[in-house]
Amino acid sequence: MNHPPALLRSLAEKVGTPFWLYDARVIRQRIADIQFLTDTEGVQARFAMKACPATKVLKEMKAANIWIDAVSGNEVLRALRAGHPTGHQPPVICLTCDVFRDNALPVVLENGILPNIGSPGQIADLKKAGYSGPISVRVNPGFGHGHVNACDTGGPSSKHGIWLEDLFATKEMADKAGLEITMLHAHIGSGPQFQELHDNLTRLAAEFVTLLEKFTKVNTISLGGGIPHNYRDHGAQVPIEPLHELFASCHQRLVSKARRDLRLEIEPGRYYVAPGCTLVTRVTDVKQTRSNEKGSGATFAMVDAGFVDLVRPAMYGSYHAIDIVGKDDEDPNVPREPIVVAGPLCESGDIFTRDDRELLAPRLLPRPAAGDLLTLRDAGAYGYAMSSNYNSIGRAPQLWLEDDGSVEIISRRENIDDLLKAETSERLA
Template identity: 70%
Template sequence: MTLNPELLQKLANTAGTPFWLYDAATLRQRIADIKFITDSPGVQARFAMKACPATKVLQEMQKAGIWIDAVSGNEVLRALAAGFQGGQEPAQVCLTCDVFRDNALDVVLKHGVLPNIGSPGQIQDLVKAGYKGAISVRVNPGFGHGHVNACDTGGPSSKHGIWFEDFAEINKAAQAAGFPIHMLHAHIGSGPQFDELVDNLTQLAEEFASFLPQLPYLRSVSLGGGIPHNYRDPQAKVPLERLKKLFADCRERLVAAAGRPIGLEIEPGRYYVAPTCILVAKVTDVKRTRDNIKGAGATFAMVDAGFVDLVRPAMYGSYHRITVLPHDGAQRPEVPIVVAGPLCESGDVFTRDDQELLQPRDLPQPEAGDLLVLHDAGAYGYAMSSNYNSIGRAPQLWLEEDGSVQMISRRETLADLLKAECSEKLSV
């Protein structure tokens, strides 16, 4: 996204700060990238909508023929409301979860979406609920990781999926319940370097190929997401041609192992949306601490966005590029700055490392009234925002390719925060 300081200031004056701004052109380019790498016979892309479930984003996916991977009953309902179809012919929406909570089972029964189970007990959950239909099985292949250990999606430390050596037992339980397995699924994460990602995906396809003789009803195999986005280098490019060939080759290997047509799916989340959105905040003050026996002092730029808005840096030390837009347009020298938010929480800092230590960033000397931009906030930004300190979530704005801007969700008010509170007597 190309920053337009004049536009951002106008939006700040109109919508207030902080606010989220999505760039339609960037999103559509990322969608086009995924369409390119899945433009081979029998290959289908999904969107892991947990990364950014905004209706406007879902509608862009639906128009492009991208299917949905949902992880809760409400995500399924959001996808249906955005225009996706329920049912399994085809399974445009898949529900992937390790636990059926809240309305998940009801949604599966009512809308017939494909349940992608990640825990053995879910088979009996479906039986007890009266489910009749096919299932998908999420397998933990024993390898794969995220950019930090807390984001591991495969291997012994991951809670996701059914351990690969236990698959035969799960297959027997599914057969006994009358649930044909239509899809095998795994997700190995987007943490590896690209060559490692290719090796992991190839290994995953080979492991799944070994399962196919046991699965006469299998229709497709999902290799999950994992296409990386470089948060530090906006010019970094993913070798799309290589991915396209990889997915076509993996699909051919699966077809050969099965002796019949088998589809191949991928389900990126981060890659589509990470660069499509920025979080814009205002600098409210600059203050300093001094060196003492506890450590070095720092210069803090206080801003009105916090981890209620973008939690990733506080949660696991994720890196987001930062731009300071001086209110007077002046060129200022760069100095080491810690960017901190408004919350009553010491961890409300955007410039920290994955060891939870302050990591000052060289930025133009900020002043009160400047705008500060946190880049690449589209993936798990608004989606993971909260109401801590009773703060309403910031508005989401959408920048169209013709330069027009619309608000796609307003700033939350106290009434929004209180509307779920009640005083209802329960019969116990």
């Protein structure tokens, strides 16, 4: 959403730029949408916390009885520190991964976390570590994809999950290891079209129906995440009523087939948080290149945010709406011109206005001037979560805007001490 220019300028004066601004009202509305989708008895929502693992957001999920899908040991620990409970009864926190690394296995054992394995070899890893509890198995159903091709979550090119035809061999391995499979899971991704999502979810539920006769201990089926968010059209709404009906009917079919109580789960990530955060940056200069034999010239708005802050445009060519604060770009009388928005990094790819072929894709914007604030909208999902310290730049602060207009800092700007705190000099041999 667009925030009042006076608010953004005041915050920029207090904390500097760039900064992230979360809007509690927007995030709570998205949480309410998911609560509506899952208000059928036996249907439960999780939050794929990798999208936005801020403690403030995790606490909002706990208050709404949204469970957690974590993908690393430290994500589990973050969820625990935010107040989410341990244990398998019920498994409020689930750890989904294709490889156990770092502290993942100790965290699972010490906190009674349900592991959702995506590779058959993880069964041996769990057995060797002394784990004897229930497990979930992530299936690659052979179809589905993410919001861009680089985010393929199902099919021959996807690394995620166990191929459907290998599932029964994996079950035999689990049986021999004494590990009981209590959940089957798949994630088909947040494809760009609602009808595609609806059709893929229906197809996925049908696949699980055929498996339940063999997996007699399964008490939960997860249809994964994948509810899309439209980054280009802020007026577009996902038709959630049909999804509500779909999840209810899928649950009924699964229970009827299994002839036992089953829980149906979904685990959106992007949908909860994408529109709920704006990256605010400052224009430092406007400069131009000229056309020559290599191509056309361009006008560059140089800003102090870069792909260390928001990497999605550089990584995927993804689209984020851009506004020049205080310049009404919806007024047809305000002239616009093609502008390339570029960051401060010593990298040619530090451009926010690129397409998925990595080519410049200038935006038609009111001409900015040095000192203007510029906003990159819909930055809540995989924004701060994927930010980095490349070029030894500290991560920007995160601010939280409450319904009553109050604002708090939920993480400060990092400094050089933060960047160096893990460096050491310890002799090993």
